[in-house]
Amino acid sequence: MIRILFAAAALLLAACSDNDSSNNAPAAAANQADQRSxxxxxxxxxxxxxxxxxxxxxxxxxxxxxYWSHEVEEEGFETLVQEAIHGINAMPPRGNCYDCSDQEIRNAVIYMLQLSAAK
Incomplete structure (x- = not known):
């Protein structure tokens, strides 16, 4: 009986090795959860x-x-995101959110376009 328990424990530990690609999923989910909306x-x-x-x-x-629909159509979404990241005219880089990731800035641009019902 004890041998069976040890064998089962060994199998469970082997299944939890670093080579298991499913271990990356929790890390990716944690990174997404850490992003600010x-x-x-x-x-x-x-x-x-x-x-x-x-x-x-x-x-x-x-x-x-x-205005925003025209900007998206003329400049393109990626240009708007890059302008938000690098700054444009009087707008400072990242809108003064210096610890914002590029993805968080992208999320903010998307939110602003949604608020404006831009097409």
């Missing part, structure tokens, strides 16, 4: 200018749908 970042950083138009920032909201 676009809505959170918008409220913490972006709304300061994009909510009021301060410093010439284009405002966000359904009333500004045509």
């Amino acid at each position: 676009g809505a959170l970042l918008y409220r913490q950083y972006c709304v300061n200018c994009h909510g009021s138009g301060a410093g010439g920032a284009p405002q966000v909201g359904k009333d500004h749908r045509l």
